Each structure stands twice: as C-alpha cells, then as structure tokens.
Amino acid sequence: MSNYHEVTSPSHFQQLLSSDLNRVSVLNFWAEWAEPCKQMNAVTVELANKYPSVLFLQIEAEAQSDISESFDIESVPSLILLRGHTLLQRISGADAPALTTAVAKFASSPSINPLSRTDLPPAKASNTVIEVADPSEDLESRMTRLMNQSKVVLFMKGSPDAPRCGFSRRMTGLLRDQKVDFTHFDILSDEGVRQGLKKRNDWPTFPQLIVNGEFVGGLDIVQEMVENGEFVETLAV
Secondary structure (H helix, E strand, C coil): CCCEEECCCHHHHHHHHHCCCCCEEEEEEECCCCHHHHHHHHHHHHHHHHCCCCEEEEEECCCCHHHHHHCCCCCCCEEEEEECCEEEEEEECCCHHHHHHHHHHHHHCCCCCCCEECCCCCCCCCCCCCCCCCCCCCHHHHHHHHHCCCCEEEEECEECCEECCHHHHHHHHHHHHCCCCCEEEEHHHCHHHHHHHHHHCCCCCCCEEEECCEEEECHHHHHHHHHHCHHHHHHHC
8 A cells, every 4th residue: 555654763664754744644553562562553454454544654652662752652552643734632541433533533634733844842631630649848859758768660651461552561571581670650651750750860762770769770770780789789688
C-alpha cells in the first residue's frame, strides 16, 4: 500500500509526513513485546486499505526513540492523528473503536480545531489529574518518603507485571534475574513525582533505581554495574 509505511528513521518520518501537508496521517507507536500492539497493528492495516487518502505510519517506539520523545509517548500502543504538522487527536491503548471513529471523522472533514503543532510540545489533556496521597504533604517530602519505602525502589512506567515501556520491562527483568526484592512506584500515576524526580536525581528518563534512599541510575547504568560487580556491592551496603 502506498499510504502505509514502516518508519526507519527521523528523516524518513519527516519526508513521509511533509510530502502532503493537507493529508491526514495516523502515527502508530508500537513495540514487539506489547501484546495489545498486535491488535492495533492489524487495525491500522485494515484502515489503510479502507482510507487510501490517509497516511499510516508504523513507528517502533523504542527503535525510533527520538520520534517517540518528540510526541511524548509514554506507553504503547499510542496513536497520533495529524493533518500535516497539526495535532488532531491522541489515542492511548488498544482502543480500536476510537481509532476507527477518529479516522472516519478527520478523513472526511477538512475543518479542524487543532490542539497543537508538532514543532511544539504536544498538547496535554485538559483533564490531567496529579495524584497526591496527602494534600498536606509537599512534593519533596513525598519523593523522600517514596524513595525510602524499602531498601530497593524502582520508579517505573507501569508495574513489574504490566510494564508500560520496554525499558521498565527490562529493568524489572534484570532485578528479578538478580534475585532482588524491590518495591515499585508507577510514575505515570503521579505527574508531580515524575517531574520532580527528574530534577531531584538529575536524570531525565525512567526507570530510575533507588537503593537505600539514594539514586543509583537508569537501565544502562544498572546493567553496567551488574556486569562489573558493583551492583552486588551497592546492595550489600
């Protein structure tokens, strides 16, 4: 299909997206390890056949991390609808009915009320809720408490049994392989903690591993520590 493409690089993405700025595009961010993505991948193929005027771009989220970060992709599957460089709608999760309805709507209607443009940070949902366990507790105190809830704490996307990004899945697997007992906190459930930890630990991404209340590192650092023996030493303290 001429309207269905696997994106291979940021330049390839820009080339495809910019070829017709009046066309509606569907960006499907997916990952091989995420079972719900299989359903949405099949749905996008069906829709591409049904709507030849719509551009469908398959983007492997972790392989094309620069593109994923530019659209603030937190989990897969995630789908972005654009007209040219204008954001029309975001769909999170395996919501085939929502995608089908959105494609039908925007493919037939040139009149839109854009949320944002892709040369700026994507628009945030207006009903975003920041969960705070205790309204009287300030953010620094909350982060300190969470970082000290056990000897080893993993701040991740999702949960160990249902990770919502590949890096969190790999970190969970690494800790389990090392027979490490740990607690976790889903940073997607609390925007304040998520942004606060980035600043406090001077580390822009997740997962983040905490040992004895101190930041140890992200996935790459922890992997390296396991390989050179430093991780066992850190846990022994």
